[in-house]
Amino acid sequence: MLHGMSFSVSHGEALLVRGENGIGKTSLLRCISGLQAPKSGSIELSQTLAYAAHVDGIKGSLSVMENLQFWSHIYGGSNPKPALETYNLSDFAQRPAGNLSAGQKRRLGLARLLVTGAKLWVLDEPTVSLDAKNVLLFLRVLKDHLDGGGAAVLSSHIDLNIKMKAIDLINFKALKSDGNFEFMELLE
Amino acid sequence: MALTWKLSSYWDKFWHLANPKVFMGWSSRLLPIIIVMAAFCLSTGLIWGFFFTPDDARQGSTVKIIYLHVPAALVAINGYLLMFIGSLFWLIRRQHVSVLIAKATAPIGMAMTAIALLTGAIWGQPMWGTYWVWDPRLTSFFVLFLFYIGYIVLWSAIEDHDTAADLTSILALVGCGFALLSRYAVLFWSQGLHQGTTVTISDGVQQERISDVFFQPLLLSMAGFCLLFLALLLIGTRTELRARRLKMLELREQML
Amino acid sequence: MMPDLGNYAVEVISAYGLSSIVLGFLIFTSVVRNARVKQRLADAEARKDA
Amino acid sequence: MIKLFWRDVTLAVRSGGGFGLALIFFLIVVVLVPFAIGSDQIMLSKVAPGVLWLGALLACLLSLDRVFGLDFEDGTLDLLATSPIPLEGVYLAKVAAHWLTTGLPLTLAAPIYGLLFNLDFEVRQLLFLSLLFGTPALSLIGSFGSSLVLGVKRGGLLLSLLVLPLYIPTLIFGAQVARSAAIGQNFEVPLVLISIVSLITLAILPFAAAAALRINLR
Numbered sequence: 001m002l003h004g005m006s007f008s009v010s011h012g013e014a015l016l017v018r019g020e021n022g023i024g025k026t027s028l029l030r031c032i033s034g035l036q037a038p039k040s041g042s043i044e045l046s047q048t049l050a051y052a053a054h055v056d057g058i059k060g061s062l063s064v065m066e067n068l069q070f071w072s073h074i075y076g077g078s079n080p081k082p083a084l085e086t087y088n089l090s091d092f093a094q095r096p097a098g099n100l101s102a103g104q105k106r107r108l109g110l111a112r113l114l115v116t117g118a119k120l121w122v123l124d125e126p127t128v129s130l131d132a133k134n135v136l137l138f139l140r141v142l143k144d145h146l147d148g149g150g151a152a153v154l155s156s157h158i159d160l161n162i163k164m165k166a167i168d169l170i171n172f173k174a175l176k177s178d179g180n181f182e183f184m185e186l187l188e
Numbered sequence: 189m190a191l192t193w194k195l196s197s198y199w200d201k202f203w204h205l206a207n208p209k210v211f212m213g214w215s216s217r218l219l220p221i222i223i224v225m226a227a228f229c230l231s232t233g234l235i236w237g238f239f240f241t242p243d244d245a246r247q248g249s250t251v252k253i254i255y256l257h258v259p260a261a262l263v264a265i266n267g268y269l270l271m272f273i274g275s276l277f278w279l280i281r282r283q284h285v286s287v288l289i290a291k292a293t294a295p296i297g298m299a300m301t302a303i304a305l306l307t308g309a310i311w312g313q314p315m316w317g318t319y320w321v322w323d324p325r326l327t328s329f330f331v332l333f334l335f336y337i338g339y340i341v342l343w344s345a346i347e348d349h350d351t352a353a354d355l356t357s358i359l360a361l362v363g364c365g366f367a368l369l370s371r372y373a374v375l376f377w378s379q380g381l382h383q384g385t386t387v388t389i390s391d392g393v394q395q396e397r398i399s400d401v402f403f404q405p406l407l408l409s410m411a412g413f414c415l416l417f418l419a420l421l422l423i424g425t426r427t428e429l430r431a432r433r434l435k436m437l438e439l440r441e442q443m444l
Numbered sequence: 445m446m447p448d449l450g451n452y453a454v455e456v457i458s459a460y461g462l463s464s465i466v467l468g469f470l471i472f473t474s475v476v477r478n479a480r481v482k483q484r485l486a487d488a489e490a491r492k493d494a
Numbered sequence: 495m496i497k498l499f500w501r502d503v504t505l506a507v508r509s510g511g512g513f514g515l516a517l518i519f520f521l522i523v524v525v526l527v528p529f530a531i532g533s534d535q536i537m538l539s540k541v542a543p544g545v546l547w548l549g550a551l552l553a554c555l556l557s558l559d560r561v562f563g564l565d566f567e568d569g570t571l572d573l574l575a576t577s578p579i580p581l582e583g584v585y586l587a588k589v590a591a592h593w594l595t596t597g598l599p600l601t602l603a604a605p606i607y608g609l610l611f612n613l614d615f616e617v618r619q620l621l622f623l624s625l626l627f628g629t630p631a632l633s634l635i636g637s638f639g640s641s642l643v644l645g646v647k648r649g650g651l652l653l654s655l656l657v658l659p660l661y662i663p664t665l666i667f668g669a670q671v672a673r674s675a676a677i678g679q680n681f682e683v684p685l686v687l688i689s690i691v692s693l694i695t696l697a698i699l700p701f702a703a704a705a706a707l708r709i710n711l712r
Contacts, residue, residue, distance in 0.1 A: 033576045036712050051576040055569030061508040062501070073497035074577045116577075238460070243450060250452045253459040260463070279705075299470040303463045310459040314452055334659040341655055345646045354709040355642055359656065362638065362702050366660045369691060373663035376687070377670065416467075420474050427478040430485045437488040 009120075009151045014142065017155040025155040026053075026124055032153055033122045047119035047151070048075070054125060056109030060098025064089055064108055067097050068115050075116040083114035086141055087134075102129040110138060121145065123154035206277075206285045208429055215422045222422065226415030233409030241402055253311040255406060259413035260303040264332060267297030267417065271339065272364040275357030284432070285425065287353040290360060291343060292424025296417055298336035304329050324375045331370045335363045349432060495583040498574070502591030505564075513557070513595045517603050520553035524607045535612065542611035543621055543672030549607075550600040550625055551632060551661055557596045558636040558657070559643070559650050561588050562707070566644050575711050581704035589630075589637045597629030617675045624671035624681075624688060631664045631692040634699050641703040644710040663691050 009015045017025050030036040032043055033051035058067055068080035084090045087107040092100065097108060106129050113121055121142075127135045135158070142152060204210055237255035274290030277283045308326045309319050320326075342359055346352035506513060527545045531537060565571040574584050604625050605618035613621070639657035643649035667688035674681035 030572075035572060035575055048578065049576060051573060053569055053572055055572075057565075057568055057570035057573045059501070059505060059568070059570070061505060066501075066504075070497060070501050071573075074574070074579060076578070112573075122576075234460075248450045248452050249456050252456050256459060256463045295474075296470060299466050303466050306462045306466070307459045310455050310462070313455055331659060331662055338656045338659060341652060342642070345643070345649075345652050351645065351709055351712065355706060358702050358706050358709075359642060362660070362699070365694075365698065366663065369663040369694070370659070370666075373666040373687075376684075377666045420470065423474050423478050427474070427481050430478075430481045434481060434485045434488055437485075437492055441488075441491070 009153055011119075011149045011151055012146050014146055014152040014154065017153065019155075029053075029122050029124050029153065029155060045120065048116075049120045049122060050075075050113050050116040050118035051122045052109055052113055052124065052126060054128060056105050056112075058097045058100075058105055058108055060096060062097055063094050064097050064100070065093040067108060068111060071112045072115040075118065078115060078117050080111075080115050083111040086114060087111045087137065103131060103134060106130055107134060107137075110141070114141070119150050121150065121152040121154070123152060125156055126154055127156055127158055206283050208285055211285045212426060212429060215426060219419065219422050222415055222419045226412055226419050228412075229408050229415055230412030233405050233407075233412045237402070237405035237409060241405060248314070250311055250314055251402065253307050254402065255409040257304055257307040257311055258406060259410040260300045260307065261329065262410060263413050263417045264297055264301040264304050264329065266414075267293050267300060268332060268335065268364065268367060270421075271297070271360045275360040278353055278357045279361075284353075285429070287357060288428040288432070289421065289425050290357070291353075292421055292428050294336055294340045294343070296420045296424065298333065298340065300413075300417070301329055301333045301336060305333065322378060324378050327378070328371045328374045331374065332367060335367055339363065349435065495579055495587045498579070498584060498587040499590050502588060503594055506591065506595040513599045516553040516557050516596045517599055519556055520549045520600055520603060521607060523549040523552060524610060528610075538611045539613055540676065542608060542613050543617060543676065544669045545611075546604050546608060546621055547624070547628075547665060547669045547672055550604055550629070551665055553600055554596055554629065554632045554636060555654055555657060555661075557592070558640045559653055561592050561637045561640045562644050563640065563649075566710075571707070572711060575707070581707050582700040585637060585641065585700050585703040585707065589633045592637060593630055593633040597633050601625040601629050617672065620675050620681050621672045623685060624668040627685060627689045627692055628664050628668040631688070631695045632661065634692070634695040635660045635664075638695075638699045638703040638706070641706040641710065644707070664688060667691065 017028060019025055027036060029051070031038050032045075033049055034043070034045070035051070059070075062070070064084070065080065068083060072078050072080050081090075084093060087110060089104065089107055089111060092104065097105065100108065106126075110126060113123075127138060130138060145152065205214065234255055238252055241252070243249045243251065271290040271293050274286040274293065278287035278290070305326065308329065309321075312321055312323070312326070313319050316323075339356055339359055342356050343352055346355060524546065527541065528538060531541060562571065565574070571584075575581060601622060605622045608618040608621055636653075636657055639653050639660070640649075642656060643653045646652055667684045670684035671681045671688065674684065
């Protein structure tokens with residue numbers, strides 16, 4: 001579906017993928033995270049990666065802490081406590097994740113990213129169902145992640161006021177070029 | 189070194205044959221010839237067997253069913269092996285033609301298994317007294333029939349073509365392993381009633397000491413069945429290729 | 445001309461009958477489907493070029 | 495991988511429905527048999543080993559679409575696929591969890607249900623043994639089936655259609671072991687054969703299932 005593009009993201013950089021819905025943002029992100037093999041070309045990943053999509057993969061019958069502990073074990077056992085604090089979910093720790101609100105679930109999903117300790121974050125619309133306060137919270141966490149040498153590729157509709165490279169997915173009819181990125185066309 | 193070079197050029201030429209356009213080309217030229225040969229072998233084999241062979245001492249005229257049962261069984265088993273190979277080539281080289289050959293083989297194989305089952309049951313009826321006997325040979329054909337159905341249903345259950353091709357190929361590979369396992373499990377499970385099959389063919393249809401007078405027409409009808417299988421397979425694969433192109437075009441129309 | 449099938453005539457005839465029905469159905473469906481897809485493809489190609 | 499196994503076990507225990515349902519279903523199937531076949535003891539005891547095996551097999555089949563279904567719907571499978579654990583490991587953890595929460599309870603329940611058909615101790619012992627070696631294969635094959643039909647909407651029926659033919663060798667050998675006491679044959683041969691089937695499936699299916707998962711996650 002996506003054709004003729006190449007880009008690279010190094011330490012401390014974030015890449016914003018913009019474009020209308022259904023144009024291929026999600027499949028690009030899934031492609032990067034290895035869920036979808038690219039038809040041609042290659043994806044080189046030098047660091048461990050954590051992917052987060054619209055659906056947070058949270059188990060309702062497990063408590064918030066158990067959910068995080070599970071992911072921390074999978075990714076090599078860093079302590080989930082600090083992640084809970086940064087997203088101020090600590091007082092929900094023992095509550096079953098099932099009866100969290102959408103916003104709290106999203107924050108738990110984002111807390112999972114911290115627990116994984118992965119260098120490269122691949123995020124699909126991370127700020128969905130977050131209120132303004134929490135969006136700022138997320139941006140701060142993202143900034144710390146980048147300053148700490150991490151990298152991120154994310155797609156989002158709202159403008160995140162962080163210095164970020166951007167890449168526009170354009171329907172193949174309207175082709176325009178700017179900057180140093182090769183442009184994307186939508187071709188079978 | 190020269191040998192390997194020559195081999196690889198044959199190998200590439202072989203792959204060239206499997207490229208969709210080339211396949212459509214040579215299959216359209218080959219198809220009429222195969223149809224004619226199939227018609228010829230099938231008709232002469234069956235007519236010869238049906239009209240001009242004496243009755244068997246023990247089984248009387250039911251032996252004439254042999255000309256349907258054995259060839260159909262042969263094609264049924266080899267059909268599944270062909271599906272195995274087609275699926276393997278799809279998974280390794282993403283060859284559209286090979287997976288479509290596997291997809292086209294399935295209904296034909298299933299029909300042949302059905303014929304083998306029907307004729308086997310009818311043939312056995314006079315000797316065993318009932319229509320269906322849990323005999324190892326017939327039962328393993330029944331299992332093969334179930335595998336065919338599973339494969340075909342899985343194809344129709346998945347919309348996206350490539351995903352369906354991948355998943356059915358995995359099913360075919362695993363299914364083949366289990367078909368062999370089931371074959372021996374069924375043999376272990378019952379003491380065979382079947383009269384020992386009629387012709388030695390590598391895929392396990394054992395030798396039957398039958399006199400020549402039955403043998404020639406049988407060979408002919410087996411050739412006839414195989415050619416019929418090939419003809420239907422080519423028609424089926426061409427249909428699948430065209431259907432796939434049609435779907436592409438319709439998708440493109442929606443996108444514009 | 446009809447060979448004497450003895451007391452198993454019913455079996456032999458039904459075996460041949462059933463098999464020819466199954467084979468006939470198989471051949472019929474594959475030929476019909478081939479023609480139909482061929483036709484729809486021709487229309488689609490025509491639409492594409494138009 | 496072990497953590498995934500334990501998480502699945504806790505999930506099954508917490509949701510409660512899981513293995514309890516399979517056990518009850520197994521009991522119902524077993525209780526229905528005398529209604530169908532009649533209450534004549536000799537007949538029942540002859541049929542019992544096969545019925546118990548069939549009941550266990552069907553109960554196992556019942557709980558299969560939950561093996562990957564839940565995680566697929568709530569996105570966990572995507573996250574697991576991008577985690578350091580290989581998909582083969584995810585599959586094996588899921589199979590182990592399914593076996594512990596469904597296969598094992600069925601194996602333990604079968605000899606007890608055998609009392610309903612007043613099978614003597616030796617037959618029930620063989621039944622337990624054959625199920626012990628057979629149910630892993632049922633979980634392995636079943637979970638492979640559920641990874642195949644992941645993308646299909648109402649995959650339950652399709653799953654049974656695909657999985658039941660694959661269960662045939664296990665069923666034949668298992669029922670043979672259970673029957674061998676009654677018909678005086680030695681039970682070692684079928685028991686070895688059923689273990690071979692379980693080992694073969696253990697060796698091959700993880701790769702096939704991982705491939706199927708990868709394809710369905712596309």
